Amino acid sequence: MSRIAQTFKELKKTGKKALIPYIMSGDPSLKATKKFITDLERAGADIIELGVPFSDPLADGPTIQGAHERALQNGITLKKVLHLVKEIRKTTQIPLILMTYYNPVFKFGVDAFVRKAVESGVDGVIVPDLIPDEADELIDSARRHNLDTIFLLAPTSTPDRIKKVARASTGFIYYVSITGITGGKLSVSRPMKETLRLIKKRSKKPVAVGFGISKPDEAATIAGLADGVVVGSAIVKLISQGKSIDKFVKSLRKAI
Amino acid sequence: MKKELENLPDKKGHFGQYGGRFVPETLMPALIELEKAYKKYREDKEFLTKLALLQKDYIGRPTPLYHAQQLSEQLGGAKIYLKREDLCHTGAHKINNALAQALLAKKMGKRRIIAETGAGQHGVATATGAALAGLECEIYMGSEDIRRQALNVFRMRLLGAKVTEVNIGSRTLKDAINEALRDWTTNVQNTHYVLGTAFGPHPYPAMVRDFQSVIGKEARQQILKKEGKLPDCLIACVGGGSNSIGLFYAFLKDKIKMIGVEAGGHGIASGEHAARFAGGSLGVFQGCKSYLLQNDDGNVLGTHSVSAGLDYASVGPEHCYLRDMKKIEYTYATDDEALKAFELLSRTEGIIPALESAHAIAEGVKRASVMNKKSVLIINLSGRGDKDVQEVARIKGINL
Ligand SMILES: Cc1ncc(COP(=O)(O)O)c(C=O)c1O
Numbered sequence: 212m213s214r215i216a217q218t219f220k221e222l223k224k225t226g227k228k229a230l231i232p233y234i235m236s237g238d239p240s241l242k243a244t245k246k247f248i249t250d251l252e253r254a255g256a257d258i259i260e261l262g263v264p265f266s267d268p269l270a271d272g273p274t275i276q277g278a279h280e281r282a283l284q285n286g287i288t289l290k291k292v293l294h295l296v297k298e299i300r301k302t303t304q305i306p307l308i309l310m311t312y313y314n315p316v317f318k319f320g321v322d323a324f325v326r327k328a329v330e331s332g333v334d335g336v337i338v339p340d341l342i343p344d345e346a347d348e349l350i351d352s353a354r355r356h357n358l359d360t361i362f363l364l365a366p367t368s369t370p371d372r373i374k375k376v377a378r379a380s381t382g383f384i385y386y387v388s389i390t391g392i393t394g395g396k397l398s399v400s401r402p403m404k405e406t407l408r409l410i411k412k413r414s415k416k417p418v419a420v421g422f423g424i425s426k427p428d429e430a431a432t433i434a435g436l437a438d439g440v441v442v443g444s445a446i447v448k449l450i451s452q453g454k455s456i457d458k459f460v461k462s463l464r465k466a467i
Numbered sequence: 468m469k470k471e472l473e474n475l476p477d478k479k480g481h482f483g484q485y486g487g488r489f490v491p492e493t494l495m496p497a498l499i500e501l502e503k504a505y506k507k508y509r510e511d512k513e514f515l516t517k518l519a520l521l522q523k524d525y526i527g528r529p530t531p532l533y534h535a536q537q538l539s540e541q542l543g544g545a546k547i548y549l550k551r552e553d554l555c556h557t558g559a560h561k562i563n564n565a566l567a568q569a570l571l572a573k574k575m576g577k578r579r580i581i582a583e584t585g586a587g588q589h590g591v592a593t594a595t596g597a598a599l600a601g602l603e604c605e606i607y608m609g610s611e612d613i614r615r616q617a618l619n620v621f622r623m624r625l626l627g628a629k630v631t632e633v634n635i636g637s638r639t640l641k642d643a644i645n646e647a648l649r650d651w652t653t654n655v656q657n658t659h660y661v662l663g664t665a666f667g668p669h670p671y672p673a674m675v676r677d678f679q680s681v682i683g684k685e686a687r688q689q690i691l692k693k694e695g696k697l698p699d700c701l702i703a704c705v706g707g708g709s710n711s712i713g714l715f716y717a718f719l720k721d722k723i724k725m726i727g728v729e730a731g732g733h734g735i736a737s738g739e740h741a742a743r744f745a746g747g748s749l750g751v752f753q754g755c756k757s758y759l760l761q762n763d764d765g766n767v768l769g770t771h772s773v774s775a776g777l778d779y780a781s782v783g784p785e786h787c788y789l790r791d792m793k794k795i796e797y798t799y800a801t802d803d804e805a806l807k808a809f810e811l812l813s814r815t816e817g818i819i820p821a822l823e824s825a826h827a828i829a830e831g832v833k834r835a836s837v838m839n840k841k842s843v844l845i846i847n848l849s850g851r852g853d854k855d856v857q858e859v860a861r862i863k864g865i866n867l
Pocket of ligand 1: 775
């Protein structure tokens, strides 16, 4: 069982939900990212999503776009992020997921990327602009090397898409809570509850919900509906303002 | 038509190894809905009759195939014909696609259309389609392009569209597409994205090609009537690739030389260009797999061209496939060559071409002069140059 699946299993035993923060690698520096990971773990994160910067992050809103831009200005590349993970693995075993757009992976070579990622200690990968229909190469390689592939579902997803995405996902299924981009405004709507119910009916895999969750009370609501809560923009914003993330992450932990 | 060229793309939108759908999952239902609607209405008599009528009475089709006698004589080679897409309503071929997509959006029950624009031509065309179809319209445009194409910005606003400035990344076409895709991802339930070129996720490359293929269908009939034979060579500029595939598509089964001209900017060695075939490599960008100007880490490079409409880092997937099949040849014209052609056509024929089209003219000049007098060359004059006059004056150091 993968480290991610294991984490969800253990949380379930104690009736807890996974807290999954997202930060951008190299924003404001790789050294800072290393420290954030330690801080996040200590504050109660169960799994961490590490962003890989890309020149054209079309699924992201202004806050995370800014993080992409800053990280690129710092010279951060997919190779450097993989190296960072290798370093981090000397001190922590917390599950790590790379969130990267497809082209950096494609340019790296899909199979080469998967091998290198696993060797560095990456547990899973989320590619927001890759749908299962185009992911044969990534899925094949990831299955061979035991890397989790987490695909996304959205409020617009039809039963057909839910079936396809649920089947292709390992570790967990990522439900995008809003029809929109990261940092949008959350609304816990009927379609969301309905889609979550459909996903749960289709698949026994854990479901984490992300996009637009920025406050402890929102996290609490989502935790009542899913197995995990992803918080990105709100943390990235604090980092961009040079503020501490400790208190905020602890308040999220307490809420869910 | 040869089998391997005929049935493309495949079900998943692939042209060989190119194309496909690389988008956030949120958009998948919309793409599937669009594909279904497109398949339905391209065979719907009422829709086609309405489109044909508007092509004739509103766009002004068929556009003339004009024998550029002075230019041909001056060059002393091939007989040059210009396919006059510059005479379309709104001044470029872009309206062929934008109007058809606006009608389709209406049929699909959308109340709002959005689009990206570089040169402003597609933005104007979409705003026009929206006005005609009674749809709300928002156009995304990079701030660098807004500066270069101020006239078109005002035209869009006159037509009732909201023009939204995109102030991130390189502030040109690719960033406008990112913003349009973000808008679509957020408002997909009531909004249709009118993509302006034969690019992006399936079904756009095929749908835009089909809406533009009227150019080649007309040109084929017109040249057969005028010359009693097919042309020897076709030339068109290639931004995303819609005016070029629009001209070439009806000739794919014929043995004709076809040349696509990309933006050479300041030359390939300078790194400041938009020649994806000469300077790019296989990548995945804004919805499809294609040639892409990118660095070793897979980040998209900045591009440069004097013409905003060719200033783009990737190219339509079908072009990659047709290049592999050796059906189409690709080359580039530099800024300087395009500017020279811009002036040449203005003086010899009294036609001011769009700077995009001037790239095709530049290549046409080179080719025509080494072809014999019996041979026939068609250049796609994709748009008129009014929008570029101010920018050309600025480049020449003239204060208007
Ligand atoms: C007049 C004109 N020609 C050509 C182009 C390039 O686009 P495409 O390659 O899709 O024809 C543009 C794009 O804005 C344009 O305005």
